[in-house]
Amino acid sequence: MDEDLRPGLAADLDGTFEALVGAHQDRLFSLALRFLGDAADAEEVVQDGFVRVYRALRGYEAKRIQDLEVRPWLSSIVLNLCRTRYRRRTRTLMAVVSGGFDDQRLPAPAADTPHERSANREATEHWADLVGRLPVLYRAAVVLRHVDGLSYQEMSHVLGRPEGTVKAQVHRGLALLRAAVEADQRQESIA
């Protein structure tokens, strides 16, 4: 889909930009939401990202636009904005969070999920919560791979790491998530 948009972006940015936003807003919003855990923050970050994209494209020559890898380029812009926002937010929370992530098991999710919510929604929120508790390094990798759906090659561009490293980060992130779910289930079966 992106491949089709590049000639349009190069020839008529104003006439094509809406299509670009339409084609990528869902996946970029998902990426930001799962990274930041807050819908309002995610919406702001994605909008800011698109504004930066628009300004950049306005300054690019047609050849440079034609050569763009649109998907990973957009993802990296939004991910960088997410990281900046996350850093700003966590700096204010530093005092609350003491002790590192123990690397074996995620902390138990908040137990106050309202029961009246539908099972599906609850499951999604549970997984979103687990992802939100992953260390940033693994969270970025897992979200890019399995929520955003980038290839390892694209992720390697976005994260600026070799493919092997990126694969290992995704694997590690998934292992942490699996361990967390198993731990929850153990706890529930005891109860």
Next chain:
Amino acid sequence: MNTSTSGPGTGLSQVEDSLRELRTSAPPTLLPATLAAVGLADVYAALPSAIGQVWVAWNGRGVSALMTAPDAAAFEAAFRRAFDRPIRRVEALPPSLARAIARRLAGDRRVRIDVDLRGRTEFEQAVWRKALEIPRGEVRPYGWIACEIGHPAAVRAVGTALGHNPVPLLIPCHRVVRSDGHIGQYSLGGAENKRALLAWEGADPDELERLARAGIRYFGSDTTRIVCHPTCHHARRVTDRHRMTFRSMDEAARSGYRPCKVCRPVAHAA
């Protein structure tokens, strides 16, 4: 009980499936807000003013339009005709923009208000920038702007550019009058609005028209031997006893008067 609503199977592929479920749709507000932020769409709201309610449109590049219209639908139609961009109404102007506009209308020329001037010519922008220099409560003739921007013969083009001003009030084209001194036309709802705005700002439209009919274009002071536009704040300080009137800058020059360095009257504007 070893299953839970939130704990599906835990094989790696099941984890991956669950993660895919985390894909979601962007909120419906994201696309329009993004297009407005880059200036491909606009939002607008009503704004009370000295001449009644006006409509103000803006986008990420700045204020794009200020118009009078009987209602929101008429404004939207006029906006689309003029700009060919989507527009949607919002409750109110952002507080920072509302504050800046209020300060500008109160006469603070330093307050910064971004204006979206895409597609406007250099000449038009030069005319509008010059109009911004005219203080509240004062007026200058079209010919004065033409001279000041280095196109002394382009008096008519100055009038046309002012007529195309997309943001009247914010760019105060109501402070520019005909070169014969008459108040003249106004793009924001006609000459009556221009008179009302000038009166609201402290200029006296009846007196301006009286001077124009009498052929009086300039005031001088017989103590300083300086000649000004009649609404220049230096001219207004001159007492009746010392005020001299001139029909042209030539006449003033012949009488030994030099132009005011603040309002810079020029022969061409006569």
